[in-house]
Amino acid sequence: MDYLTAVRTFARVVETGSFARAADSLQLPRNSVTKLVQSLEAHLRIKLLNRTTRRVSVTTDGQAYYERMARLLEEWDEIEDELARARSHPRGRLRVDMGTTIASLLLIPTLAQFHARYPDVQLDIGASDRPVDMIGERVDCVIRAGTISDPSLIARQLGTLPQLTCATPGYLETHGVPQHPADLEHGHQLVRYQYAGSTRQLPIVLTHGGETVTVRGNHFVTVNDSGAMLAATLSGLGIMHGPAFVAGRHIDSGALVQVLAPWQAPGIPLSIVYPANRHLSARVRVFVDWMMELFRNSPYTLPPGPRQSSI
Known part of the structure; x- marks a missing residue:
């Protein structure tokens, strides 16, 4: 038995005073309305309605049950309306x-x-x-x-x-512009990103023309925050390798210069x-x-x- 449908059906019979009118308003077959009310009575083990060929009346138990359930059905409908409004107007x-x-x-x-x-x-x-x-x-x-x-x-x-490699113009003027990832292993300092709560560093893996190079390099400073990595790079402390969105506007302004542009890193x-x-x-x-x-x-x-x- 669909308990909620049965309760709604019973309530509608009480409100309309007729199985036929309840069936019409609920757009259900009349025998379905009868079966739902009978199933509800069997479930509750009480008689809710008195039926004759000419009229339907509510029993004392049925009236008490209707009054309680009518309030619950109203609250149920209000909750569903609120949820529907929340979907269109979240808060x-x-x-x-x-x-x-x-x-x-x-x-x-x-x-x-x-x-x-x-x-x-x-x-x-x-x-x-x-x-x-x-x-x-x-x-x-x-x-x-x-x-x-x-x-x-x-x-x-x-x-x-996407990731890129970059440094300040001042750093590159002092240390030279790397032409190959292997150049980062000697004569250069890296600003390395280290995962928060660990000693593991963001790997630097660069690929170009079928050649893949994993860079380890030397570093003066490691950081566990992308903003700090950018700040260290802007201070001329080394070459940064990281997400393009972190350094992008500084490359556009000229504060940073991208290096090793042909070499691609995994996104x-x-x-x-x-x-x-x-x-x-x-x-x-x-x-x-x-x-x-x-x-x-x-x-x-x-x-x-x-x-x-x-x-």
Whole structure:
């Protein structure tokens, strides 16, 4: 028995005073209305309606049951209406976590557009390159660069972040411009990115014309934040290898110069991630969809491709 349908049917019989009129208003066959009410009575083990060939009346138990269930049905309908409105007009607090440079360079400059579209959603942004416990810290979704391998998470790839190698004009004037990745092994300093909470560094693997070179090189400084890596490079402390969106505007301004341009590095997949076992609220759903749209049109990302490097 569809319990909710049976209760609604019983209530409509009471309200219309007739099985026939209830069937017409519910657009159900008359025998279906009769069977639903009978099934409900069998389930409750009480008689709800008195039936004769000429009229239907409510029993004392049936009247008490109707009064209680009518209020519950009204509340049920109100909740469904509220959820329907929430889908078209999402509201409430949304907690999102992402890397500092992704937040400051890619997301925050465009948030006015999101706010104009969804003015009742409040965004709480955690910006750091540290891993976050989504369940323990009650984070709704995170934006992460790199391969997502946790089976308890759903990752929707936003795009691929191309990588490049660059340094300041002053650094290159002092140390020379590398012509081959092997040049980075001698006479140059690298600014290396180190994963937060570990000693593992972002690998530098460059390919050109069928030749692949893995660069180890020397470094004066390692950092675990992309913004700090950019700051160290702008200070002339070495050559940086990382996502193009981090250094792009500084290359455009001339503050940084790209080197080894023909040598390509694997792109870094960028994904928006949320727990697999959590129901997506309307505000999370619209934010995920908006992020997909945003990065589809970003000049600093490429279309989603094979998962490769991790950062």
